[in-house]
Amino acid sequence: MQCNGQLIDWQFLIQLYENNTGRDTETPGLSILHKLKYEHLHLTSFSKMRVDLAVQTLSESVSKALALKFGDKARETTNFIEKMDHFFDCFNVSSFTAGKEKRKPFLAPYHSCNDFRFKV
Numbered sequence: 087m088q089c090n091g092q093l094i095d096w097q098f099l100i101q102l103y104e105n106n107t108g109r110d111t112e113t114p115g116l117s118i119l120h121k122l123k124y125e126h127l128h129l130t131s132f133s134k135m136r137v138d139l140a141v142q143t144l145s146e147s148v149s150k151a152l153a154l155k156f157g158d159k160a161r162e163t164t165n166f167i168e169k170m171d172h173f174f175d176c177f178n179v180s181s182f183t184a185g186k187e188k189r190k191p192f193l194a195p196y197h198s199c200n201d202f203r204f205k206v
Contacts (some may be wrong), residue, residue, distance in 0.1 A: 103127050118151050135206040144170040176203055
């Protein structure tokens, strides 16, 4: 898939995972993505239905790690993951204070139809 002339590619996530697990680095054991596991990226017919794997894979920490590792090369993949993280957060509002406690404004409750999250 392409957006603004750049690829949104799953291979960036696989390369990030392999780099994070120490398979292609000199510093094995140092992990910035401690929740990302093999089953997050190598999906079976049953794991494709698990929302928890999608939420953890398409999270803010993964998008920041992609930006750190690949920079502009994976800019659209990073943007896509950030937007998916915001999308999950918008539907996961659970309390009035979650947005402040977790410092994620997309977890705050909706107060009006003019909320900034509804802007395209």
